[in-house]
Structure formats: structure tokens, C-alpha cells
Amino acid sequence: xxxxxxxxxxxxxxxxxxxxxxxxxxxxxxxxxxxxxxxxxxxxxxxxxxxxxxxxxxxxxxxxxxxxxxxxxxxxxxxxxxxxxxxxxxxxxxxxxxxxxxxxxxxxxxxxxxxxxxxxxxxxxxxxxxxxxxxxxxxxxxxxxxxxxxxxxxxxxxxxxxxxxxxxxxxxxxxxxxxxxxxxxxxxxxxxxxxxxxxxxxxxxxxxxxxxxxxxxxxxxxxxxxxxxxxxxxxxxxxxxxxxxxxxxxxxxxxxxxxxxxxxxxxxxxxxxxxxxxxxxxxxxxxxxxxxxxxxxxxxxxxxxxxxxxxxxxxxxxxxxxxxxxxxxxxxxxxxx
Ligand code: SF4
Numbered sequence: 001x002x003x004x005x006x007x008x009x010x011x012x013x014x015x016x017x018x019x020x021x022x023x024x025x026x027x028x029x030x031x032x033x034x035x036x037x038x039x040x041x042x043x044x045x046x047x048x049x050x051x052x053x054x055x056x057x058x059x060x061x062x063x064x065x066x067x068x069x070x071x072x073x074x075x076x077x078x079x080x081x082x083x084x085x086x087x088x089x090x091x092x093x094x095x096x097x098x099x100x101x102x103x104x105x106x107x108x109x110x111x112x113x114x115x116x117x118x119x120x121x122x123x124x125x126x127x128x129x130x131x132x133x134x135x136x137x138x139x140x141x142x143x144x145x146x147x148x149x150x151x152x153x154x155x156x157x158x159x160x161x162x163x164x165x166x167x168x169x170x171x172x173x174x175x176x177x178x179x180x181x182x183x184x185x186x187x188x189x190x191x192x193x194x195x196x197x198x199x200x201x202x203x204x205x206x207x208x209x210x211x212x213x214x215x216x217x218x219x220x221x222x223x224x225x226x227x228x229x230x231x232x233x234x235x236x237x238x239x240x241x242x243x244x245x246x247x248x249x250x251x252x253x254x255x256x257x258x259x260x261x262x263x264x265x266x267x268x269x270x271x272x273x274x275x276x277x278x279x280x281x282x283x284x285x286x287x288x289x290x291x292x293x294x295x296x297x298x299x300x301x302x303x304x305x306x307x308x309x310x311x312x313x314x315x316x317x318x319x320x321x322x323x324x325x326x327x328x329x330x331x332x333x334x335x336x337x
Pocket of ligand 1: 084086088089091095096097100130178179
């Protein structure tokens, strides 16, 4: 067992036997006026999602469901609630709590350091993040406004070029992709190669953002860090972590043809409070066949030295304990180490 069993649709796309979700979503034809208010646009969106699920591709209309998702995401920016921070900033005028206003790309390249089934992965690193992880390994881009602003049409060309150079997927990450969802949807409107879309995220999206991602994401490459709210509040300054992240994994489970690759970073002194409950929840709610990556590469970066309990790397005993938890829970498609 392995990646192929856990991600059959993804492999079918790579082998040319299937197409990514955003290609199908673009085939759902709709008519709508962009000036309608948000509630009316959501109603049309829900009708479009029904058509998508019913595979009703015969409709007529000048626009499509992906166009509509991009319009809704753009309107959400005016009172931003793309993530569960729901800071309500008008992102067209000001910088949000996540430090994002316009989308800034800190770097983008063919990444060879991801899971074997993903590489080479065309990885787009946005700057800014709604989390404040004290051990962030990408703090230089997640906690600062760095990078360049490019237009979605150009981003789409870069994705197409990466695809021609062998990229197996486009991998939106950061920082965090969520504050950049409007830019990502705009970009995908212009992408004309069948490249799978990877959402590489802390999974703290709002329910509204989750609805927009439904029918767009092929693989949720979701981080599942904490097994309780106290650790999340202490190390990432995030409220209601457990409720939001578990809710979003369950929502994603019902998303249109979505698959999962879930990452859990094992932290020193956090096997009992985090690793064990996280893996138990995944096994009980997403199943033992789901692809998981239980990672041992924690190192005390950024401000971690201010927290003595996480100011070191894992011990050999902690690694063995994590391996034992994965084995005892019966995961069939796990990467560990
Ligand atoms: S994405 Fe950023 S601006 Fe939007 S609600 Fe979250 S923190 Fe606020």
C-alpha cells in the first residue's frame, strides 16, 4: 500500500486518464451579474455546485462556476473572512491580520523536497500567514510582507511553463494560501494545462473559503499540528484550533473528488497532547487508508528557544514512540520520519 492507493484520482490525472477538478468546474456554465450582492451570488454558486455534483455539463451561460467563485472571493476581500480569524479588514485598502493585502509571491520553483508522489512540485510561496507559529521554519516569508506582485494571467503562464518542464502539480503554500484565495482562483481561470491543484495549508479556512475550494482542490495537503486548543494558542496564537481544523477536514472529505495528504509535525514533548490525539482523530474520521506524513524534522527555529519544552530536536525515544503510535493505529499509507 502507499500513495497510489490513497490518491487514485491524482495518479489518474498524472497518467492522463482523468482531469483536475478546476477543469470540470469551468465547464459548469452559468449566467450571473457580478454586481449582485453576496447572498444572491452564493445562491447561484450553490446551484452551480449542485450541477457539478450531478455532472450536469450541458447548461448554457456566458460564464462558469470558476468565474463565479473568483467573483465571490473578490467580494469577500472587502470585509475579509477568508479564514477563521475573520478580521473583517477591507483588504482592497488595508493589510489584514495575516499581513496580506495584495498577493505577494516570495518565491516559486520546482520543489524536490516534498513527498515522493508530489515531486517535482511547482510550489508557489506566498508571503503572510494567519498563524504566528513561534517555531515557524518559513518565518522570513510568513511573518513579513515580502515578494513580488504579479498579475494572475502571468501566474497562469508560469504554471503552464512549469507543467511543460515536468511539474506534477501546482502547490499553493506560504506563509499560507488562504488569504490569497482570490488571486489563486483568478489564476486558475487562465490555466490551460491539466495540472492537479494542491492546497498546502494550515486548514484554518472559513466555511465560506471552504465552499469556494470545493470543486477546485484536488489534494488537501493539510497540516494537522495540534491535538488541543491550548497548544495551538500557546505556539501559534490561534483560537478554536481544534474545532476549526477538524471541521474543515470533515468538510473537505465531502468536497467534490478531493483527496488528502495530511502532514503532522511531531514536536518535542508533544506526543501525548498532540501526536496521539491528532492521529487518533484522523484514523477515526478520515480512515486508516488516508495518506499521512508524520514528520520528524522539527527544529527550534524563529522564537522557539523562548519555550524551553520545544527548544530542541526530537529524541530517538520520541521518534520511536511516534512510529509505534502510527503502527498501532493501523495506518496503511503512512510516511514516517
Ligand atoms: S485571511 Fe487575513 S485578512 Fe482575511 S480574515 Fe484571515 S487574517 Fe483577516
